[in-house]
């Protein structure tokens with residue numbers, strides 16, 4: 001499936017942060033809300049369905065940045081939504097639920113991420129999601145159906161209970177309207193005043209074979225909490241699914257397609273001895289001091305050098321910096337492509353200096 005040329009072009013061209021304003025807030029379930037944001041006059045947000053962006057909120061006077069998948073479709077380029085689940089004890093998700101008001105302005109980064117239905121191609125899809133991991137899949141479903149450019153799409157969502165099914169009414173409506181779209185929901189607990197007559201338990205071999213017997217012939221995209229995705233991966237491997245057709249995205253960890261991410265540098269050795277290092281920041285002509293046990297991001301921030309960051313996990317790419325001299329060990333490079341790696345880019349959040357270095361900052 002292709003994006004309209006204008007959106008494709010804009011996705012390639014747009015860079016940098018935008019200021020957006022909260023337009024409305026929708027209660028989805030007891031602990032999930034959707035936040036709609038509008039762009040400034042004349043601006044649009046181009047993204048591929050399934051991508052995320054970094055969002056910077058001012059909380060108690062300090063900037064806090066987190067990544068959120070866009071749950072709306074690129075067909076509405078003047079506004080977009082993110083759908084956020086409360087994380088117990090979480091700073092930003094709870095602030096969003098309790099304190100973000102309609103009218104509040106905030107900064108968002110450029111949409112990014114390979115987990116999208118434009119870069120990944122298929123005729124037959126199986127989208128698997130658990131809990132708030134429904135958000136990138138919802139954007140893809142909305143896009144594919146509105147664009148009418150798909151052949152066969154099956155969405156299997158797992159939720160704790162019937163009350164926790166995000167976007168349930170909309171998905172049921174789409175299931176009724178579109179012959180080649182199928183929704184299946186699996187609930188761990190029955191619960192609720194109306195009970196649950198649908199699939200019960202956790203997604204297992206019996207349920208998957210029953211719900212989607214031709215799953216082996218489909219491209220599978222999966223997103224959800226880490227234990228859910230681990231369970232899905234193990235299940236598919238056991239059932240002989242061709243894992244090169246499987247792609248996943250974690251909200252708290254790295255996206256793990258079967259093909260391994262490009263490895264920019266040697267991974268950090270477990271027994272690496274801590275040693276002092278000096279980091280020279282070429283453009284600002286500043287100097288930082290740290291150790292081989294600190295990430296380039298932490299050394300820079302402690303030295304008064306600002307590097308944007310969001311996931312701190314090698315996923316979002318917002319902390320990308322170019323090294324001019326010196327080498328690093330890096331625990332992952334999901335957000336970098338081979339070209340960027342060959343140009344010397346590293347992810348400051350998960351790159352550890354092996355020696356004195358010069359960065360293009």
Ligand SMILES: Cc1cc2nc3c(=O)[nH]c(=O)nc-3n(C[C@H](O)[C@H](O)[C@H](O)COP(=O)(O)OP(=O)(O)OC[C@H]3O[C@@H](n4cnc5c(N)ncnc54)[C@H](O)[C@@H]3O)c2cc1C
Nearest residue numbers: 052066067068069083084085087090091092093135251311
């Ligand atoms: C690419 C990407 C896309 C994302 N998309 C969404 C989305 O569409 N909807 C959404 O609700 N969230 C999404 N997230 C997660 C989001 O970025 C935040 O991590 C989440 O809202 C928690 O932030 P917090 O400030 O409330 O928690 P923090 O204060 O950062 O963390 C508090 C505690 O919760 C743990 N924690 C952090 N994140 C999670 C998590 N996701 N699940 C369980 N425990 C966690 C931390 O380890 C810590 O112990 C996404 C993350 C990434 C990397």
Ligand code: FES
Nearest residue numbers: 310312314317349
């Ligand atoms: S902060 Fe997201 S990749 Fe480094």
